[in-house]
Every structure is written in structure tokens, then in C-alpha cells.
Amino acid sequence: MTDNITPRRLKIKGDTMITIKRKIQLPQSYSTTITIFHTFAKNSKYTDIVFLRELSVIQWIFGDTSFLPEIEKQNRTRDDKKYKELEDIWGQEILAKKRPDLQKSGNWTTVLGEEIGRELFLLQDKSYAKPVNINGFQPDGETEDSIIEVKSQTYFTSGTAGEKIMGVPHKYVDVPELYKKPLKILCIACAEKLGREKYGVLHGPALSSSLGKQKNIAFYKSNGIEYTGATDIIREIIWNIVID
Numbered sequence: 296m297t298d299n300i301t302p303r304r305l306k307i308k309g310d311t312m313i314t315i316k317r318k319i320q321l322p323q324s325y326s327t328t329i330t331i332f333h334t335f336a337k338n339s340k341y342t343d344i345v346f347l348r349e350l351s352v353i354q355w356i357f358g359d360t361s362f363l364p365e366i367e368k369q370n371r372t373r374d375d376k377k378y379k380e381l382e383d384i385w386g387q388e389i390l391a392k393k394r395p396d397l398q399k400s401g402n403w404t405t406v407l408g409e410e411i412g413r414e415l416f417l418l419q420d421k422s423y424a425k426p427v428n429i430n431g432f433q434p435d436g437e438t439e440d441s442i443i444e445v446k447s448q449t450y451f452t453s454g455t456a457g458e459k460i461m462g463v464p465h466k467y468v469d470v471p472e473l474y475k476k477p478l479k480i481l482c483i484a485c486a487e488k489l490g491r492e493k494y495g496v497l498h499g500p501a502l503s504s505s506l507g508k509q510k511n512i513a514f515y516k517s518n519g520i521e522y523t524g525a526t527d528i529i530r531e532i533i534w535n536i537v538i539d
Contacts, residue, residue, distance in 0.1 A: 329353050332529050335536055339418060345393040346407065347414045352389060356411070356525045358488050360450055379451035386449070408447025408483045409435050415481075415528045416443070419535075429473045442474045447483035457489050461496060464515045471519030480522045487524040496522045 329350075336347040346352045351362040363381045368374055386403040394406060416423045416438050426437035436443035444467060446460045463480050470478045482490045482497060491499025495508035502508050515521065 325357065325359075328526075328530060328533060329357060329359070331533055331537065335532070336414075336418065341414075341417050343417060344414050346389065346411055347418065349389060349392070351385065352411070353529075355450075355484055356487075356529070358450065358484070375451045375453070379449065379453075382449050382451050404447045404449055404484070408445045408486075411447070411483055411525065412436055412443055412445040412481050415525060415532075418532055419528070426474060430469070432467065432470055432473060434467070434470060434474075434478070437474070437476070440476060442470055442476050442478045443481055444470075444478060445481045445483065446486045448485040448489070450485045450488070452485070457486060458494070460486055460490060461494050464518075464520045467520070468518070477519040477521065480520070481525060481528075482522060483525040487526060490522060490524065497524050497527075 332347075333350050333353050336344055336353070339348075354360070354362055360378070360382065363378060363385060366374065366377050366381070383401055383403070386407060387399045390397065390403045390407050391399075393410060397406065413423045413436060416436070421438040421440075423436050423438055423443075426434055426442060434442050435445045444463060446457075446463065448457050460480075460482065467478055480496075487497065490497040491501065493501055495501035495505050496512065502512065512522070
């Protein structure tokens, strides 16, 4: 696809105007998507929107870690270790903007991911609350029409920790029946990246190249369980807010 760029004046709900240089096909323009969504989130009426007002958080969701400080490159192993340290520092500082009560730890992605999920659904004008505990289950969130379980991961984490994402449908197989609502497994940041590129739980090369995985995903969906990516929700929000 050619990079035909044309200046474009867009109006976003709430009488917010934004001028951008956009690619001809708006939804597929990576930087445009971030710009529009960031502008919308910054102007949100919801005071509970904190993280999504931060440009770096939206970049992080989309896999753009260019906001991290530059390092002196050595080799892949050492570089990734340094970037992991920088990503942790960034994440802890971001988390403190909304949750200064929490002690800094390496497990900041859990709370940050849950709060990002909450903010995404709020920006869709949906209610969002912690569901009640039923039979030992208490997923991360509940909206009018769905139960939400959030999975997030840093980009510079080594090992196979993210593989447990694939086991969520088995662990929570009874949730749709217990709560009388479908379960959405929301993948954020590297969890979404791996879900598309490696695990095949989201639309992407790993899913399109495996008939077996396609059958599994279809089976989960038929039983009220579906994976979704944070960027999918953001693009859905953009479709609903841009007055073209």
C-alpha cells in the first residue's frame, strides 16, 4: 500500500477538532490511530480516565516502545535486559499516577492492565465493576454485557510466562454459565502481540496459518468465550467517535 499522505481535519465527538496527516485508509494508519485516540481520551468527561490520557501508555498498547530512553546498544541479550529495566521503571512511574498507594514492584503489569481495561470500557460508555465471587471465581471486571479477564505483559520479558494466556478458556470454562454473560479475555501490550504472532488466539499470522487453532477459537466462541485485543477496542472506539 502506498503512503499517500493528505492533511485531514477531523471532528471528534464533544466538539474536539484535530488536524492530522493521515494515510488514505484511516483505520490502518498506525500513528493516526494513536493520535486520534489520545486526543479523544485526553478530552474524556470521565475523571477516572488517567492512564489513557498518557501518550506513552497508548504507544505501549500498540507495541511502540520508542518512548523509552535510548541505550548504548551491545547485543540482543544485554539490550533486552536494559530495556526490561527501563520498561519496569516506566511502568511503575505510570502506575503511581493513579495508584500511588501501591509499592513499586516488578508485577506492575497486573494492576496497570486491569485499569487500562476499565478505562477502555468506560470510554465506550459502559459501566465497569468488579464482579462478585461465584464458586471461587472472581474475574477482573464486568460490564452490562460481558465478564472481563485481563492479560497483559511487558515487551522485554523472557521465558514462557505468557503461555498461560492460552489456558484461560479452560480455567474459566464455567464463567459464562455462572455469570450468565460471555467472557472476554482482553489481551494488552505484549500479551496481544504474542496472541497474534505466536499463540494464535487473536487474528494474525499464527491463527490464520493453523486450522486447528481456528477450530479451537471457534469452539471457545460457541461456548461464550472470546479473546480480544486492546487495539481492537481502540479501533472500535475510533470508528464510533470520528465524524467523517
